[in-house]
Amino acid sequence: MKGLKIYNTLSGSKESFEPIHKDMVGMYVCGPTLYSEPHMGNMRTFINFDLVYRYLLHIGYNVKYVRNITDAGHITNSAGQQEDSIGKAARLEALQPLEIVYKYNVRFQNLQKTYNLLPPTIEPTATGHIQEQIEIIEKIIQNGFAYEVNGSVYFDVQSYKKSHDYGALSGRKVDELENETRELNAQGEKRFFADFALWKKANENDMQIWRSPWGNGNPGWHIECTAMSTKYLGETFDIHGGGLDLKFPHHEDEIAQSCGSTGKAPAKFWMHANMLNVNGKKMSKSLGNFFLPQEIVEGTTELFDKAYTPNVLRFFMMQSHYRSTLDLTQEALNASEKGFARLTEAIETLDEITASETGSIDAEVHVREFYHAMNDDFNAPILIAALFDTVKKINLIRDGKETITVKDKELLLSEMKGFVLNVLGLTLESGQNDNRLKPVMDLVLELRQQARSNKDWGTSDLIRDGLKNAGITVKDGKDSTTWQ
Numbered sequence: 121m122k123g124l125k126i127y128n129t130l131s132g133s134k135e136s137f138e139p140i141h142k143d144m145v146g147m148y149v150c151g152p153t154l155y156s157e158p159h160m161g162n163m164r165t166f167i168n169f170d171l172v173y174r175y176l177l178h179i180g181y182n183v184k185y186v187r188n189i190t191d192a193g194h195i196t197n198s199a200g201q202q203e204d205s206i207g208k209a210a211r212l213e214a215l216q217p218l219e220i221v222y223k224y225n226v227r228f229q230n231l232q233k234t235y236n237l238l239p240p241t242i243e244p245t246a247t248g249h250i251q252e253q254i255e256i257i258e259k260i261i262q263n264g265f266a267y268e269v270n271g272s273v274y275f276d277v278q279s280y281k282k283s284h285d286y287g288a289l290s291g292r293k294v295d296e297l298e299n300e301t302r303e304l305n306a307q308g309e310k311r312f313f314a315d316f317a318l319w320k321k322a323n324e325n326d327m328q329i330w331r332s333p334w335g336n337g338n339p340g341w342h343i344e345c346t347a348m349s350t351k352y353l354g355e356t357f358d359i360h361g362g363g364l365d366l367k368f369p370h371h372e373d374e375i376a377q378s379c380g381s382t383g384k385a386p387a388k389f390w391m392h393a394n395m396l397n398v399n400g401k402k403m404s405k406s407l408g409n410f411f412l413p414q415e416i417v418e419g420t421t422e423l424f425d426k427a428y429t430p431n432v433l434r435f436f437m438m439q440s441h442y443r444s445t446l447d448l449t450q451e452a453l454n455a456s457e458k459g460f461a462r463l464t465e466a467i468e469t470l471d472e473i474t475a476s477e478t479g480s481i482d483a484e485v486h487v488r489e490f491y492h493a494m495n496d497d498f499n500a501p502i503l504i505a506a507l508f509d510t511v512k513k514i515n516l517i518r519d520g521k522e523t524i525t526v527k528d529k530e531l532l533l534s535e536m537k538g539f540v541l542n543v544l545g546l547t548l549e550s551g552q553n554d555n556r557l558k559p560v561m562d563l564v565l566e567l568r569q570q571a572r573s574n575k576d577w578g579t580s581d582l583i584r585d586g587l588k589n590a591g592i593t594v595k596d597g598k599d600s601t602t603w604q
Contacts (some may be wrong), residue, residue, distance in 0.1 A: 121178075122179055122495075123136075123139040123493060123498055124136070124179070124494075124495045125137060125496060126359075126389050127391070127443060128388075128389045128390060128391075129367065129390040129391065130289055130389070130390045133522040134496075135389070137358075137389070139358050140356065140515070143180065143181060144181065144182045144183075144186070145176050145181045145182070145183045145358050145359065146183075146184050146352075146353035146357035146358045147173065147176070147183060147184070147185050147186070147351055147357070147359040147360075147361065148170075148187070148188075148345070148352075148359060149169045149185070149186075149187045149240075149360075150188065150345060150362035150363070150366055151166075151187040151188045151190065152190065152244070153190040153222065154189060154191050154220065154466070155220060157224060157227050157231075157412050157413075158227070158228060158231065158412075158413065159411070159412060159413070160396055160402060160403065160411060160412070160413050161363075161395060163231065163235060163413045164393065164396045164437055165362065165363040166187075166235075166237060167235060167237065167434060167437050168393040168442040169393065169543075171438065171498060171500060171543065171544070172361070172391070173238060174543050174545055175498060175543050177542075178538065178539075178542055178543050184241045184242070184352070185238075185240040185241045186240060186241065186243075186348065186352045186353060187240040187242075188243070188244055188246065188345060188348045188349075189228075189245045189390075190245075190341070190344060191221040191245045191246055192247050192328060192339060192344065205248060210372060219255075223518065224468040230414075231413050231414065234413070234414065234430050235413065235430045235433065235434060236431075236434065236545045236546075236547065240421075244351075244352065246339070246344040246348070249326075249344070249347045249351065251347050252332050252348075252351055253339045253343045253346075253347040254319075254332050254333070255581065256343060256346060256347055256350075256377065257318045257343060258333065259380075259381040259382070259455070260275065260304050260318065260380040260381045261382055263381065264276070265279055265280050265315070265380035266380070267311065268334050269309040269310075270309060270321060271321030271322075271334050272316040272317060272319060272320050272334070273317070274309070274310055274311070274316065274318065275315055275316050275317075275373070275376060275377065275380065276312070277312055277314045277316075277376070278311070278315075278399060279381060280376055280379075284376070284379050285316075285527060286372070286376055287372065287377055289368070289371055289372050290367050290368035290369075291389060292368050292372070294314050297313075307596065316340065318342075318343050318377070319332055319334055319339055319340060320338055320339075320340060321334070321336070321337045322335075322337045324404050328468075328469040342369070342374055342377060345370070345374055346386065348381075348384060348388060349374075350378065355384045355386070356384050356386060356387070356388065357386065357387055357388075358388055358389060359389045359390075359391060360374075360387035360389070360390050361391040361393070362391075362392060362393070363392065363395075364392045364393060364395060365395070367390075368390055371390065372438040374386060389410075392443070393442045393443070394443055394446070394463075395445055395446075396445075397445055397446065397448065398411075398447070398449075399423070399447070400449075416428055416433065417429065418543070423450075424450050424453065425440055425450070428453050428457065431460060431546050432453060432456050432457045432460055433453075434544065434545055434546055435456050435463075435504075435544070435546060436453055436471050438500040438501070438503075438504060438544055439459075439500070439501050440497060440501060441499055441500065441501055443497075458548070459508075462508075463508070464540075466514045466515065466548075467533070467536055467540065467548060468578075469514055469518050470517075470529065470532065470533050473514070473517055473524065473529065474530045475524055475526040475528075476523040476524065476525060477525070478525065479523045479524040479525035479528050480522045480523050480524075481513055481522055481523070481526065481532070483527075483532040483535075484528075484531065486506065486532060486535075487531065487532070487535045489506040489509070490506055490535060490539050492506075493506055494543065500544065503543075507536065510532065522543075557592075564587070565594070565601050565603065567583065568580050568583040568584065568601070571583070
């Protein structure tokens with residue numbers, strides 16, 4: 121079931137997706153810069169593109185997914201100074217840059233497993249592609265779109281603007297940016313304020329230095345992604361993704377570098393995942409609402425009074441479209457926890473239901489809605505709404521108010537598991553938890569029944585309410601008490 125439409129940032133509209141090569145998709149996503157642990161906002165981006173990757177696989181595409189690792193110190197603006205982020209982290213922790221990179225790469229790889237991210241097809245590093253970066257810079261110089269000054273090389277934006285639209289992706293007008301430009305070190309070397317570094321001459325205190333035709337130095341940040349994406353996916357590929365904060369200048373400059381070196385735009389579709397807010401505000405250490413992805417799983421962040429499973433975090437994030445902002449609150453997480461339990465319980469119920477010779481449930485109708493949602497720019501919230509419409513029907517079958525045939529049951533069970541497990545990337549853990557809890561719950565409910573028999577309603581209610589706070593619902597029936 122293809123017919124996929126994707127919102128293309130470049131055009132500002134949804135477009136029908138047709139890969140460059142039949143049934144094959146090349147996708148590049150900007151990965152982590154390894155000078156610190158990714159925060160929860162970073163993880164939202166990676167989880168969203170994991171969803172994209174999973175759905176493309178689900179509908180039959182052969183996907184080459186490239187997500188880079190930036191392990192070379194790139195130039196960032198901090199308090200008006202040029203700064204090597206990895207080098208700074210190394211100095212602060214009294215480690216070599218390679219130690220910093222290795223330390224945080226191990227943590228990032230563990231986070232991928234924790235949050236059930238499929239590994240990309242290729243995970244190249246910036247330091248492993250210095251030669252490719254140098255070769256692209258040489259082509260840009262040869263084509264008249266870059267110049268060398270004192271051992272550094274800058275992209276010539278004014279020269280590029282004569283034949284290309286610089287700002288086409290972000291909608292930014294170069295002439296309007298001058299007032300936003302800070303006075304930085306080496307700013308006087310540039311011919312034009314908007315020119316950006318392709319190669320930076322080494323300072324004597326730099327901890328990472330490579331040789332180049334222009335002298336010892338290190339690559340600019342943007343050139344790294346241009347080199348790695350085009351090496352593994354070709355001069356033009358299908359999808360380029362990343363966080364919304366990368367749209368300008370990073371992705372805009374990637375387009376300029378590709379056009380400046382090959383004359384071709386690097387990607388047909390540009391996708392951007394939106395930001396994560398926490399308790400109504402942008403995540404920030406200064407605001408005190410900052411936490412790491414592992415902390416919420418371990419229950420060690422002070423922002424929330426309990427731990428949440430990676431499944432609940434993934435399920436929560438899927439309830440907002442990747443292009444929308446998402447506000448993470450304890451109330452929302454608790455609701456997601458209950459919703460995820462309902463969904464997994466319904467799948468287990470469907471698996472156990474006895475089918476009928478005739479049925480009132482048309483599985484194809486429900487399945488069609490699953491695909492319709494995801495084909496509309498990977499609309500996971502609409503998919504989840506469709507799944508819960510199906511959950512209502514499953515519960516009606518369980519209660520004897522609807523029926524389903526063997527054929528429809530097999531189709532519905534297969535597709536629900538496919539979308540929940542393979543597309544949303546969740547795992548059905550509730551049955552395992554129930555098996556471990558059963559002997560404990562048998563004892564707890566026996567104690568509660570004794571309290572009820574003794575008309576000790578205070579103790580009975582205390583047990584029920586305590587279980588409810590732990591996410592366990594007790595239901596008193598005419599002849600027995602059940603829990604979930």
